[in-house]
Amino acid sequence: ANKKLCKKIFKKGELDKAETILDVGCGYGEQDFYWKRKTSAKINAIDINKKSIKKAKKINNDKNIIFEEGNACKLNFENDSFDRVVNLESGFHYNTRQKFLKESHRVLKKGGKLVVADILYNDDDIDIFNILNRLAFGKLFDIPECNKISITEFKTQLEDVGYNVKIEDI
Numbered sequence: 001a002n003k004k005l006c007k008k009i010f011k012k013g014e015l016d017k018a019e020t021i022l023d024v025g026c027g028y029g030e031q032d033f034y035w036k037r038k039t040s041a042k043i044n045a046i047d048i049n050k051k052s053i054k055k056a057k058k059i060n061n062d063k064n065i066i067f068e069e070g071n072a073c074k075l076n077f078e079n080d081s082f083d084r085v086v087n088l089e090s091g092f093h094y095n096t097r098q099k100f101l102k103e104s105h106r107v108l109k110k111g112g113k114l115v116v117a118d119i120l121y122n123d124d125d126i127d128i129f130n131i132l133n134r135l136a137f138g139k140l141f142d143i144p145e146c147n148k149i150s151i152t153e154f155k156t157q158l159e160d161v162g163y164n165v166k167i168e169d170i
Contacts, residue, residue: 005117006031008170009086013115015039018083022046022107024072024100025090029056032065041083046070073099077107084113091118095144097154101161114163117170119143121150 018041023032026045036043043065047053056067070076072094085104094100104114151167158165
């Protein structure tokens, strides 16, 4: 499932056309190694977890992938630095996701793309069973209250930052 998601992100984000990619919330970097085999882009990959970055650095043998410890809500990069910013199933943890969206927009070059695979609630989850599931799900995955939002709310957050938005519910 993870490999299929990586392929989908690669295709939707047109990562093969990028020169510079920022992977925010990279974990151990498995997706970066996969994407690097398919693109000549330089990849910067960050994660807030020191152990994840240490492991990624240990197994990395590609000088065009740079792993660094970093905070998604305070990106340590200049404005207009990347053609693509990728966020693969980690944004729901950020406090807040909106801070990350603003930061990603800041570091993207004009015409760049943000590609996100994230956990959101369906807009039609209104019956009591779904409400209870949402509460349990949020607790299980340590989702801050501010990120327990619907797809429509997320789209609005993206548009408020300045993104032109296409959403595909997968």
